Amino acid sequence: MGAPRITTEQMDGNRKKRPGQDNGPVLGLILKGYPRISETFISNEILLLEKAGLSLHLFPMRGPRETFAHESVREIKAPVDYLPERMLPHFPKLVFHNLLLAGERPKRYSLAFKTALRRYSRTKRVATIKHLLQAGYLVRHLMEDSRVVHLHAHFAHSPTSVAMFASQLSGIPFSFTAHAKDIYTSDRVQLLEKMMLSSFVITCTEYNRCYLLGLVPGREVPIHRIYHGIDVDLFSHTERVRAPSPPYRILTVARITEKKGLATVYGALRHLLNKGVSVRHTLIGDGEDRAQVLSIIEGLGLKGVTHWLGTQPHGRVLEHYRRSDLFVLGCEVASNGDRDGIPNVLLESMAMGVPVVTTSVSAIPELIEDGKTGLLVPPRQPQAMAQAMERLLEDRDLRTRVIAGAKKRVLTRFDNKILVRDLIEIFKGATGVWDSG
Numbered sequence: 001m002g003a004p005r006i007t008t009e010q011m012d013g014n015r016k017k018r019p020g021q022d023n024g025p026v027l028g029l030i031l032k033g034y035p036r037i038s039e040t041f042i043s044n045e046i047l048l049l050e051k052a053g054l055s056l057h058l059f060p061m062r063g064p065r066e067t068f069a070h071e072s073v074r075e076i077k078a079p080v081d082y083l084p085e086r087m088l089p090h091f092p093k094l095v096f097h098n099l100l101l102a103g104e105r106p107k108r109y110s111l112a113f114k115t116a117l118r119r120y121s122r123t124k125r126v127a128t129i130k131h132l133l134q135a136g137y138l139v140r141h142l143m144e145d146s147r148v149v150h151l152h153a154h155f156a157h158s159p160t161s162v163a164m165f166a167s168q169l170s171g172i173p174f175s176f177t178a179h180a181k182d183i184y185t186s187d188r189v190q191l192l193e194k195m196m197l198s199s200f201v202i203t204c205t206e207y208n209r210c211y212l213l214g215l216v217p218g219r220e221v222p223i224h225r226i227y228h229g230i231d232v233d234l235f236s237h238t239e240r241v242r243a244p245s246p247p248y249r250i251l252t253v254a255r256i257t258e259k260k261g262l263a264t265v266y267g268a269l270r271h272l273l274n275k276g277v278s279v280r281h282t283l284i285g286d287g288e289d290r291a292q293v294l295s296i297i298e299g300l301g302l303k304g305v306t307h308w309l310g311t312q313p314h315g316r317v318l319e320h321y322r323r324s325d326l327f328v329l330g331c332e333v334a335s336n337g338d339r340d341g342i343p344n345v346l347l348e349s350m351a352m353g354v355p356v357v358t359t360s361v362s363a364i365p366e367l368i369e370d371g372k373t374g375l376l377v378p379p380r381q382p383q384a385m386a387q388a389m390e391r392l393l394e395d396r397d398l399r400t401r402v403i404a405g406a407k408k409r410v411l412t413r414f415d416n417k418i419l420v421r422d423l424i425e426i427f428k429g430a431t432g433v434w435d436s437g
Contacts, residue, residue: 205363256287261330267382
């Protein structure tokens with residue numbers, strides 16, 4: 001499967017009118033970065049919203065990290081305008097449009113400026129001022145002739161800050177989707193203020209929703225739980241031609257960060273090898289902890305059985321799912337509080353007929369029922385993980401039950417084409433302008 005390249009035109013921002021852009025109300029989406037391999041669930045959601053008839057305009061804060069994107073990105077028709085990412089190189093045009101906006105809408109600009117000062121006084125983060133300036137640029141320049149009737153941000157930190165200020169500057173309501181790191185590493189008071197000013201909040205797990213409800217006891221803030229889900233047609237179940245046999249093929253797809261618990265995975269592999277269980281492990285992904293993880297691999301003497309492939313296009317990832325006997329991920333709560341919600345790679349693996357061993361952290365038990373749709377172990381316990389891996393590799397009856405149960409769970413509860421209907425109903429209810437068709 002080919003991977004579309006990211007073009008210079010996309011990076012510079014294409015403000016040409018596209019078919020259907022002016023045919024009705026527009027939903028403005030403020031994104032952290034676009035497109036991103038690790039955030040395919042967002043591009044999938046955008047595509048599904050378009051297919052349901054919504055007109056969108058994308059306002060990413062950063063360009064892509066990779067030079068390629070998943071195939072679904074090519075199908076998205078929404079115009080893309082990138083916000084100035086860094087303040088210093090773009091300071092003149094940011095200030096220019098903000099001064100014009102302040103003159104044109106003094107009351108609204110005063111409101112947003114006071115909010116920015118209040119938020120800056122709490123954290124002393126210069127990023128607050130940047131977010132105000134980005135919002136002014138968005139409202140005065142990028143949305144000048146737009147038909148945006150609602151702003152929605154993905155991630156509760158920087159994108160929602162821009163959406164909040166843009167809402168105050170324009171009078172257009174805003175909402176946001178809170179995911180994982182953006183919830184648990186955010187200042188609670190700052191996050192609460194965003195929630196109170198928003199029309200509604202969406203989050204992707206019940207675990208997250210309960211946490212957010214705990215921040216607003218007794219206050220009326222609509223908080224909706226909508227799972228991300230996956231394209232169940234793309235990740236179709238693959239029948240195994242044979243039962244697994246040594247050397248067992250183990251797969252992990254993850255960003256290389258602390259919360260993914262890769263040290264636990266490699267510790268488990270070492271336990272299996274010490275017991276004489278022959279395995280081969282493939283790691284797909286990249287991240288800020290790459291050097292540390294590669295050092296762990298070398299220190300445990302695993303270089304001969306482990307292959308790190310870096311970030312890969314979707315087609316290559318699908319090939320590795322098809323060839324694998326087991327998927328493993330060691331999720332944990334990181335030292336800064338960061339944690340996963342429900343990693344989409346677990347859904348993908350389960351849909352592909354590859355059984356999963358992972359940990360009982362965060363919302364993962366909302367997807368995986370131990371012994372029925374996968375095996376769960378406590379975080380940071382490589383020996384327990386090794387035992388669970390060995391069971392799913394060698395107990396054929398357990399393996400058959402888990403594969404069937406996992407596929408049923410994904411098909412019935414995590415089909416993104418079904419879940420997006422709930423999202424559209426929320427937008428429709430908040431704005432009164434979209435028909436879910």
